[in-house]
Amino acid sequence: MSIWRSWLKTLLPWRETASASQPSNPSESIHPASASPLVSGLNTSSKPNGSSQILLQLEYVRLLPIKEWVQQTVSPYAWDRVVIRSLSRVRAMGLSLGSLLNPLPHAVVPSSILQVILASLREMYGIELPQDVLYKAASV
Amino acid sequence: MRVEVDTLFQVRAARGSVVLGGEPHVVHCHYYNHFLQTSIEDAEDLYPVEEVLVGTAQEIGHSLFRRLFAELDVRDVGRRKALVESIYSTCGFGKVDLGGVNSEGGTLATPYEHYAYTYVATFPPRPPHKRGVAYFSQGYLAGALEAIYDLPLGSMGSRQVACLTKGDSEVRWEFFRLNHPLPLSPSVGEGRYEEAELYQPSFTRVPMRQIRDAVLRLPLGPDSETGLIEAFGVVLTRLPGNYYSLISERHLRRMVEAVGPEVADVVLDMLIESGHVCAFNTLGGVMQSAEWDAIVRPHLDGPESWIYGISAVLPALGWGIVQISVPPTPASWRLSLKNWYESTAIGALSHPALDHSPFARGLFSGIMALVYVARLHEQQVMFDGALYRNLFQNGRRYEGTFVESRLAGGTADVMEVKTK
Numbered sequence: 001m002s003i004w005r006s007w008l009k010t011l012l013p014w015r016e017t018a019s020a021s022q023p024s025n026p027s028e029s030i031h032p033a034s035a036s037p038l039v040s041g042l043n044t045s046s047k048p049n050g051s052s053q054i055l056l057q058l059e060y061v062r063l064l065p066i067k068e069w070v071q072q073t074v075s076p077y078a079w080d081r082v083v084i085r086s087l088s089r090v091r092a093m094g095l096s097l098g099s100l101l102n103p104l105p106h107a108v109v110p111s112s113i114l115q116v117i118l119a120s121l122r123e124m125y126g127i128e129l130p131q132d133v134l135y136k137a138a139s140v
Numbered sequence: 141m142r143v144e145v146d147t148l149f150q151v152r153a154a155r156g157s158v159v160l161g162g163e164p165h166v167v168h169c170h171y172y173n174h175f176l177q178t179s180i181e182d183a184e185d186l187y188p189v190e191e192v193l194v195g196t197a198q199e200i201g202h203s204l205f206r207r208l209f210a211e212l213d214v215r216d217v218g219r220r221k222a223l224v225e226s227i228y229s230t231c232g233f234g235k236v237d238l239g240g241v242n243s244e245g246g247t248l249a250t251p252y253e254h255y256a257y258t259y260v261a262t263f264p265p266r267p268p269h270k271r272g273v274a275y276f277s278q279g280y281l282a283g284a285l286e287a288i289y290d291l292p293l294g295s296m297g298s299r300q301v302a303c304l305t306k307g308d309s310e311v312r313w314e315f316f317r318l319n320h321p322l323p324l325s326p327s328v329g330e331g332r333y334e335e336a337e338l339y340q341p342s343f344t345r346v347p348m349r350q351i352r353d354a355v356l357r358l359p360l361g362p363d364s365e366t367g368l369i370e371a372f373g374v375v376l377t378r379l380p381g382n383y384y385s386l387i388s389e390r391h392l393r394r395m396v397e398a399v400g401p402e403v404a405d406v407v408l409d410m411l412i413e414s415g416h417v418c419a420f421n422t423l424g425g426v427m428q429s430a431e432w433d434a435i436v437r438p439h440l441d442g443p444e445s446w447i448y449g450i451s452a453v454l455p456a457l458g459w460g461i462v463q464i465s466v467p468p469t470p471a472s473w474r475l476s477l478k479n480w481y482e483s484t485a486i487g488a489l490s491h492p493a494l495d496h497s498p499f500a501r502g503l504f505s506g507i508m509a510l511v512y513v514a515r516l517h518e519q520q521v522m523f524d525g526a527l528y529r530n531l532f533q534n535g536r537r538y539e540g541t542f543v544e545s546r547l548a549g550g551t552a553d554v555m556e557v558k559t560k
Contacts (some may be wrong), residue, residue, distance in 0.1 A: 077413040084407075087399065
């Protein structure tokens with residue numbers, strides 16, 4: 001089994017210098033993207049980008065392009081996770097579970113719901129939607 | 141005190157299980173562990189997920205050590221602590237020193253804890269507001285402390301106060317006595333177990349029992365410094381199988397209570413997906429490992445033989461026995477499961493929410509996809525996001541269904557996996 005021994009320890013160089021009294025989040029650069037097959041290759045960010053800010057000024061948006069992009073780009077189950085993560089807030093806004101899970105092609109939702117979805121994506125995967133997806137969502 | 145924990149594991153060949161302290165232990169990898177935990181954690185705005193993730197581990201830790209101390213007649217607190225520390229490492233949970241706790245509680249800290257260590261090594265950073273990821277250890281150690289000091293189940297409270305995922309240099313928990321015990325129940329132990337021989341199909345030369353026995357002898361031990369088990373390109377744990385089964389069951393129940401019956405399908409879908417994640421990472425890693433090449437591959441030829449081979453490995457992981465009485469084809473696979481750990485645990489509950497094992501549905505679909513789509517028998521593949529999406533994307537290549545389920549009142553677990 002010795003051939004497996006050393007690789008794990010090499011993944012945590014930051015741990016040697018981290019301070020217990022001043023916890024801080026590790027930078028993204030120390031995370032090996034190749035070790036995370038389900039999210040590697042994505043443009044990750046912890047803050048909203050400019051285009052999403054512009055989109056949020058719209059009154060209504062379509063969810064289907066966002067769902068399709070999330071499933072195809074992040075992972076097959078990512079939309080389900082986003083739905084569960086967002087459910088309590090979205091239900092309080094009056095949207096049903098079914099409408100969120102399976103949005104129809106021309107169905108629109110208030111952009112406030114989009115904000116919740118984007119926040120969940122940011123929190124769960126550290127990602128922002130690309131501009132072309134946002135524009136598809138905006139084409140109501 | 142040095143404790144040789146390996147000798148305490150009891151292999152129950154007729155059940156396809158490996159038992160310690162009355163608890164069947166199963167091997168899983170960190171991808172599966174995190175996927176299942178994160179899927180449940182996603183619902184934290186809908187119900188208090190700690191009650192499921194921590195409480196279930198506490199029940200199991202308490203039952204396991206209470207029974208083990210009695211079996212071994214270990215009464216001294218120091219020896220009990222040493223035994224818990226040894227088992228914690230042997231199972232790949234990490235390293236822990238119980239010197240700082242007593243019957244009133246105290247603080248435990250470690251730089252090596254499976255969930256925390258592998259999370260920061262593998263996944264993007266968690267948002268700062270989220271709690272640490274070491275739910276299982278928190279509950280398991282709380283239950284262990286109760287057992288060490290002969291306290292009633294649920295009398296020890298706990299909280300995680302530091303985590304590698306929050307940038308801390310260690311994982312730290314606080315334990316404290318509660319005035320009012322938590323409403324916890326003893327573990328189901330070996331549950332509604334059943335026994336069978338590992339069937340040797342006449343239509344293959346793959347020696348099922350020989351492979352199972354060889355895998356059982358593999359030294360899947362922890363690193364002496366970290367207490368973590370690195371093997372097959374992943375990080376493994378030998379976790380009590382009842383933990384996985386009961387958190388799945390309880391999560392489904394709590395979600396239906398919180399949202400309504402319409403949420404059941406999406407919860408089930410996530411549990412099925414956990415089977416895909418497991419097949420992809422754990423079994424995919426096994427089937428491309430040096431150990432596989434040494435033990436199993438000499439007996440293999442065509443794609444079907446890979447299905448027999450990996451099926452023979454599963455009892456050695458403690459998951460139960462896979463019986464194959466009809467040769468699989470690229471279009472379908474019919475199989476029986478004996479003492480499948482999820483069915484056996486949940487079957488011991490009265491009126492469970494689950495009426496079948498969703499994990500099995502995803503797992504065996506995943507095996508079919510690995511063999512017939514990824515064609516592992518022909519090539520080395522890269523286990524990356526592109527392959528995962530190819531195998532399990534919307535409109536998944538294979539779908540597993542239960543033809544008969546013990547959890548639905550049947551006498552056996554029988555599955556069919558078919559192309560979609």
